[in-house]
Amino acid sequence: MVRRHQGISVNAKQQQQPSSVGAVRSQYADFDSPFSFASGARLPSWRLAYESYGELNEKKTNAVLICHALSGSQHAAGYYEGGEESAGWWDNFIGPGKPVDTGDFFVLSPNNLGGCHGSSGPASPHPEDGKPYGSRFPVVTVEDWVRAQAALADRLGIQQFAAVVGGSLGGMQALRWAVDYPDRLRAAVAVAAAAKLSALNIAFNDIARQAILRDPHFHGGDYYGRGEFPRGGLGVARMLGHVTYLSGPAMAAKFGRARRAASARFDYETEFEVESYLRYQGAKFSGVFDANTYLLMTRALDYFDPAAECEGDLARAFAKAGGEFFLLSFSSDWRFPPSSSRELARALLAAGKRASYIEVQTEEGHDSFLLANPVYHEAVRAFMSRLAQTL
């Protein structure tokens, strides 16, 4: 049948009503051999936490790797038993009848190295002294993450992914996969990604880091076990990040200049609705996320720049890349704007790769990659459906 939605036509099988993958739990892969980072640092042993949804087929050809962004985790879909409100961060995107359909695919979603949700990270015990790594945890790069994910794929017997999929920093991982393991994926789906951060983006990252590094509870990164946590600085970092993931028009529509009280308070307490919202977001995040991980993730973003290995020639950097590419961007995203995805698409085409690009009209800014915009979701669904037909 041909289904039409918002101008996109899809040859799809009879589509089922989208639903949740249901209750999930994290699994853990422990590696006893050392992990060597791009920096030269090493972990003597390491662990990746991950979740999986759907069934791996017999030929192991239907695996999809989900790469998370700055503040993500392995919990991309479903919910935790007893916590039905704890939906995964991409639950609208992954599941039965959803764009990444677990009726077709085995979806693998790891927490990245340096994370704070079960993979080896700054809060993990150092094998030598059993104390948290803290400031001793190495600065990690996108290349490192991809190499660790490949080791996890080896462990699970997955030789080739049907697709590696991610948004923002996750999209950068999908691109890195195509360059570093050209034979191990059939497609890279990079949503709201970029070939590298701009000076503006590096600046925002550094300001967020400074807010954390200057918090006296940070203790140089070795704050574990002190009963103090740099929540203030991490909250400011998150507030800043959050603002830049939205668009000005979306914020104007959502909050405008609305006040929580009828008249001016003449102080610095929460007065405008937008202040209330942001402080809530900052406080919530700083209660569940690790400041050291936030530092690591932002630095990995800064460093990502595959063209730098080829004197800035992005097409040359993609010359050896494998698989086909599907790029999406959002019109109101000013952190990873459409121009960044167009730059990627042009370079991929110049490198002779098969690449498609869609710019989705939205008002929701960078955050759009997490939202259920129908054009965006239908486009990914169509792309993934085509992949599913040739598993």
Add this chain to the structure above:
Amino acid sequence: MVRRHQGISVNAKQQQQPSSVGAVRSQYADFDSPFSFASGARLPSWRLAYESYGELNEKKTNAVLICHALSGSQHAAGYYEGGEESAGWWDNFIGPGKPVDTGDFFVLSPNNLGGCHGSSGPASPHPEDGKPYGSRFPVVTVEDWVRAQAALADRLGIQQFAAVVGGSLGGMQALRWAVDYPDRLRAAVAVAAAAKLSALNIAFNDIARQAILRDPHFHGGDYYGRGEFPRGGLGVARMLGHVTYLSGPAMAAKFGRARRAASARFDYETEFEVESYLRYQGAKFSGVFDANTYLLMTRALDYFDPAAECEGDLARAFAKAGGEFFLLSFSSDWRFPPSSSRELARALLAAGKRASYIEVQTEEGHDSFLLANPVYHEAVRAFMSRLAQTL
């Protein structure tokens, strides 16, 4: 003669070579009667620091009031004796042969109430106990500033300004002057201003404030005399402000992804040039500016919204405004974008006022109002020359 420059033609007198107003010094006006704030708070007595350049004519009709922005001071032009490098913040704009020509005008430049350059502010001694006001200093509004400036004009015998001129928050003061003292100015020149802050702008201000308020050296605003100063938080606030005053393309052109070292450092020290630049700006600013003043200035920005007094009808808010209006904006300014100045221009025209608007093409973002863009400067020069002909 007709002089042509970048497409703007000006009927100007024989123009002299632009030069500095030379060595200047601050003056002080002390007021023994109380000052009542919009909030209802009062100062029993108060002081304004100011500088002046040029000569007040006999009829006292050639005075121009300069209103400073968030981080400004009374030191707008010239230099301090013995510190020839200490040029005023608008020295390219004010002086002999400059857009605001001190050969024509007597230029009056006060430091606003709540400031940290000599006017009554949080660091000033409270008359009751001689200790710094600190957290006791009232939250101040643009209306308060304008009323204090009017008292200074009274003190100097200036009944009517030829023009009230300001950029950014200074432009908001110029607009407020026209509404609150319609007979006391002939023209308002508002550069890169807005009728009100957007939700995005309020959000950036609140994040900056949170960085200061959460600094443990802030001590609730009463940090004076403790040997501690919330420099860390104020530095982060300034870094954030600074980034948003630039444009993405300008930062890309100026810094790109240039590194200070050839290869990655794999830490959080200064690595990218843009980090180095921003941290330097933050450190420099936090060494000379008062954190309490930064809080006051940003809150005054948040509160400015003359249309709110007329159910959001900006044209009605301007109905009683006096003088003519000259508005300028900069194409790459995303904090006070051209759309904000166009909104002002439309409302002024709808209110039957005489208003001109120029959008200047620049890559320099909001900071453009402080830079010597020739189109911008020629436009202001032309406007001010016309005013000078009818003094």
